[in-house]
Amino acid sequence: MAFRATASLRQSLKLRPAFELALRSSCLQLVLARWGLETAALMGLQGNQTANDDDRKLRAVEAITDAMYKSGLDDHATSAEKEMLEKPYRSWEYSDYVYGDNWEALGALQWLLGRQHVIPPYYSSFDRARLFRNTAIMPADPSTIENFVDTFMSSQIRQHVDAQQLQHAVNTSEAWIWRARAQVLLGLREEISNDTADRPGSQQETALEAALRTRHIPSSLRKIAADLPNTIPLAAKHSLDKGLIGSVESDDFGIVVEMKETPEEVSANQPRTTTVPYRNLDSDHLDALRKIAESRFMAFAWALGKIDTWDIEKTGELLSINPINAIWTPENE
Template sequence: MAFRATAALRQGLRLRPAFELAQRAACLQLVLARWGLETAALMGLRGEQTANDEERKARAVEAITAALYESGMDDHATPAERAMLEKPYRAWEYGDYVYGDHWEAMGVLQWLVGRQHKVPPYYSSFDRARLFQSTGIMPADPSTLERFVDSFMAPQMRQHVDEQQLQAEVDAAEAWSWRARAQELLRLRDEIAKADEAQPRAAAAAGEESLLERTLREKGIPPALRKMAAEIHVKIPLGVQRAHQRGIVASVEGGDFAIAVEMKEDGAGQPRTAAVPYASLDAGHLDALRKIAESRLLAFSWALGRLDPWDPAKAGELGSINPVSAVWAPES
């Protein structure tokens, strides 16, 4: 049976107005359009392009930046986003490319305003081509930005997701974010356990920060989760069980969140899928799942007023959106 919290804990989720969600989605789309051009250049995906091709892309970058200001979206972009868009073509730095982790945030915002039919499972991503097509925005055309946002300006504009749908997705975002952070916490705990034990015991007695505590702080793991460090190997299976029993996570495998992976083709030449435990994935796939959960939680947190202003740098520090995390809230 799906979990239902007490009325004292469930105070209702109040979204920002639809036009604000649309403005944020539009700003993200502009930055991600620029990200696509810069990433292609960085990775050398230019084929047999000529100097004219490079000039064309440079003009496209200039047009995207101009569209930001001509549409008035600069008032809703963050200082970091404006700075990224104002840089000349191929002048991005490492911190700018990291913004490409937030396609999932744009997907959540589009779902909230009715431009995406569903939020995909947390082991798969929103379709990027569909994200760009569903808004009707042409990044170099300011009029398309204006039309997209204006379509959500009507005073009678209603929310496109009901409270039950929203609550279910918020709970899922919290659960998958918790699982990703717990895995990171487990890895860090195992990695530095010996070094932490080697520290002078006098330091602990004096109340100084241990190596474990300092590492967790630098990784942006919230204080509430840090307290579980010593028992995280016990807390993970307990949290998985609670999330499954409450209907937040649909299925488990091997006592862990189930991840659907595509296997080699069968004898008939058809690909097949199999469920594997979350913890069985390699480091690269675990990192990909962490980024999906982190970006979606960022979008829900901002959309529900738990984060203001928009700041992806704080994604790793966000706690629960519910008064108590959906995984650990007491049953009614």
């Protein structure tokens, strides 16, 4: 009799305690508040910036840093987050500004905490102003941070999403991170091939490995790159059948985009939309979709204990949250 595996291809998903999610959400919000001030300052260098504006923002930066310590968040922030908050105003480097990619992770954590009721499609971003309002945290006021976290400190706090909702959200995240990674692999194959056409094959693989690491792509996925033109249509069909994407367009994940509006449509507040295949987006939009998928995937992976530290590099080591990516899990599992 042939051996048959009986273990389920899915494991029950167990979230970290709600107060841990609240602490991580608070750390994100504090650093993103600083990110907003630094980004505004960077843009202000090319515009009209008064001395009073600069002084006001400097005081806000100092207040945010003080709030981290007075609220006790310094015990829960990563070393990178503390370093960013402790830097003098207007001294951030490029790697610090990249922290802005965490907005989508903040939204996912707030959804898990019940403060955000809907996860937008993976081609749309969370409303950033609403994310800040959801918590009632005033970044410069430590007491508001404590009030928010205290809401989730009781051991009797129940999870705000049920098991079915959580499973669907994780499955959807896996579908979109797979598609984002597939697009990177498609681009890298051509890029590496052109760059190393006259080099030995072993050097080509070494260059590819390095490129994958910088884009947080598990190196094991390179094995699927050659067959992606055939695999993507199959992934799109499976994802649609499982309700993980809204539509399939030309054998690819369908992306809803807004079309250029006429003056009449602008006045009527009725934007026109159309659906295009994922692969047809330009490089800027592809990069934006990858960052949305990556940030939300990291939030779910951390919240479910699949990565132990809040570090985007860790997601580059993780193929999926389920034992098998939800796209490829049999329907009866």
